[in-house]
Amino acid sequence: MKLTEKLIELEEKMTEMLEEVKTLKMYAYSLEDENEKLRRELCQYPxxxxxxxxxxxxxxxxxxxxxxxxxxxxxxxxxxxxxxxxxxxxxxxxxxxxxxx
Ligand SMILES: [Zn+2]
Structure with missing residues (x-):
């Protein structure tokens, strides 16, 4: 395989991984957001x-x-x-x- 082909393949893999990181990041955001909301709700109880x-x-x-x-x-x-x-x-x-x- 030519070096350029290998690099293209690597670039594609990294793009895929970056997409996955972005998805996980959004998921983490939503979990943190919900956690914060629940914490605030809980504070209102005795x-x-x-x-x-x-x-x-x-x-x-x-x-x-x-x-x-x-x-x-x-x-x-x-x-x-x-x-x-x-x-x-x-x-x-x-x-x-x-x-x-
Ligand atoms: Zn119940």
Whole structure:
């Protein structure tokens, strides 16, 4: 292969990689943005609720999606705020959480 051909090939690969970096960068931006938003939302809750939310987040991370979906269908909250508590009707937090999973 000629040197120019090799360079062209290399250039194409690097362009591809750069595109991938750009996509990942945008994804990281959106995650950071959401993280910041959630942090701000959480600050509006009293200390007690914040503690419960942190503990629930740990429990939720230990559960698989299927278990969580089953828990929800059995009538329990799977959201960070009321995790494990009996659910009366639909919970907006739970539904929002399931949509994100
Ligand atoms: Zn809930």
């Amino acid at each position: 200390e007690e609720t914040k503690k419960a939310v942190e503990e629930n987040a740990e429990k939720i991370q230990g559960e698989g999606y299927e278990n969580l979906a089953r828990l929800y269908n059995e009538g329990f909250h799977i959201c960070h705020i009321h995790f494990g508590q009996p659910r009366k009707g639909d919970c907006l937090f739970c539904m929002g959480f399931m949509r994100k999973m």
